[in-house]
Amino acid sequence: MKLRVFKILKNTKVEGPETRYCIWVQGCSIHCKGCQAVHTWTHKGGKLYDTKTIVDDILSQKDIEGVTFLGGEPFEQAEALGEIAEVVKKAGLGVLCFSGNYLEDLKKDVKNQKLLSNIDLLIDSPFEIDKLDYSRPWCGSSNQRYHFLTDRYNKTIFENYQNKVEFNIYKDGSIFMNGMGNFKDIMHKVDLTQIIK
Ligand code: SF4
Numbered sequence: 001m002k003l004r005v006f007k008i009l010k011n012t013k014v015e016g017p018e019t020r021y022c023i024w025v026q027g028c029s030i031h032c033k034g035c036q037a038v039h040t041w042t043h044k045g046g047k048l049y050d051t052k053t054i055v056d057d058i059l060s061q062k063d064i065e066g067v068t069f070l071g072g073e074p075f076e077q078a079e080a081l082g083e084i085a086e087v088v089k090k091a092g093l094g095v096l097c098f099s100g101n102y103l104e105d106l107k108k109d110v111k112n113q114k115l116l117s118n119i120d121l122l123i124d125s126p127f128e129i130d131k132l133d134y135s136r137p138w139c140g141s142s143n144q145r146y147h148f149l150t151d152r153y154n155k156t157i158f159e160n161y162q163n164k165v166e167f168n169i170y171k172d173g174s175i176f177m178n179g180m181g182n183f184k185d186i187m188h189k190v191d192l193t194q195i196i197k
Contacts, residue, residue, distance in 0.1 A: 001050075001051045001079065001080045001083055002048045002049065002050060002051070002080065003023075003025065003048070003049050003050075003051055003054065003077055003080040003081065003084070004025060004026040004027055004043065004046045004047070004048055004077065005023060005024065005025060005026055005046050005047055005048075005049050005054075006024040006025060006026040006039070006040045006045070006046045006071065006072055007023075007024040007176070008021075008022065008023050008024075008054075008057075009021070009022045009168070009176075009178065010057070010061055010064075011061070011063075011064065012068075012166060012178060012179075013164075013166065014138075014163075014164045014165060014166050014178060014179035014180070015068040015070065015096075015138060015178065015179065016066065016068045016094075016096040016121070016138060017065055017066070017094065017096070017153060017157060017160075017161065018064075018065035018066070019063055019064050019065055020064055020065060020066050020067060020068045020096070021057075021058050021061055021064050021066075021067045021068070022067070022068045022070070022178070023054070023067065023068070023069050023070075023081075023084075024037070024040060024070055024071050024072055025040070025046075025069065025070075025071040025072035025073070025074050025076070025077050025081070026040055026042070026043065026045050026046025026047075026071070026072050027040070027041070027042065027043035027046070027071070027072050027073065027076050027077070028040055028041045028071055028072045028073040028076065028100065029041075029073065029076065030073055030100040030101070030126055032100060032126045032127040032128070032129075033128075033129050034127065034129030034132075035127055036140075036183050037071065037072065040071050040072040041072075043076075051080050051083045051084050054084055055083075055084055055087045055088065058084070058088050058093070059087075059088065059091055064093065065093070065094055066088075066093045066094030066095060066096060066120070067084070067085070067088055067093055067094070067095055067096070068096045068097070068098075069081050069085075069095070069096070069097040069098065070097075070098040071098070073099065073100055073101070074097050074098060074099060074115070075099050075101055075106055075112055075115070078109075078111050078112045078114075078115045079111055079114065079115075081097070081115050082112075082113075082114030082115035082118065083114070085097075085114070085115055085118035085119065086114060086118050089118045089120075094120045094121075094152050094153065095118055095119050095120050095121075096119070096120065096121045096122075096123070096138075096153075097115070097119045097121075097122050097123075098122075098123050098124075098138075098139075099122065099123070099124045099125075100124075100125070100126040100127065101124060101125075101126075102124055102125060103122060103124050103145075103147055106124070116149070119149050119150075120148070120149060120150045120152040120153055121146065121147070121148055121149065121152070121153045121157075122146075122147040122149055123138065123139050123144055123145070123146055123147075124144065124145050124147060125141075125143050125144045125145050126143075127139075127140055127141050127144070128141045128142075128143050129141070131143050134163045134180060134181055134182070135163075136158060136163075137157055137158065137161035137162060137163060137180075138161070138163065138180055139180065140180055163179065163180040163181055164179050164180075164181075165177055165178065165179035165180070165181050165183070165186060166178055166179050167190075
C-alpha cells in the first residue's frame, strides 16, 4: 500500500515522548484557520512511499521509543498508516498520532479501525487559533484532547515534557524546523549563527 508523505524525520526529540521516527503525511481537508502546515494540505504534493519500505526503515532505526504520525491529516490515509502502526507496535514501539478530527467521529469509520487499535496516544481535535496555547506538550490549542488509548503513556507526560523546536540544517543550506511553538516568532528571534557555532 502507498502512503503520500510530506516529510520523514528518522530521529526527533520534539514530537512525542523520548526519541521518535516521525512521519508528516501529505494532505489535509480540514483547513484549520492559523494552521502552520498549510504546505501539507494539498493531496497532490509530497512523495509516495510503499508502506513496507517505511516499516523496514523504522525497524532498522536504533534507539527510538516510537513513531509519531502527523501532517497533514493522518486519518485521511488511515489504512496505510494502520498497516505501519500494526507492525511497529508488534515490534514494541509506541505509536502517537495526531488528528484534526474527533475520536468519536473517527470510530464511526471502519477504515480507521486498524490505525485506531494500534495507537497508544491520540491527540485529536482541530487547531483553534482563538484557543492558542503552547503550555501542553506537542499541541498548540487548548481544545485539543489527549486520549491515552493504552497504558504505554499517561498523564506524567504533562510533567515530563514541554514544547520545544528542533532545527535540521541540511548540506544544501535548507532548514527544516519542527516541534511546537510560534514558528514565525521563533524564526525572527533566532540567530542561526548562534545555533551553528
Ligand atoms: S488538521 Fe492539522 S494539518 Fe490539518 S489544517 Fe488543522 S492543524 Fe493544519
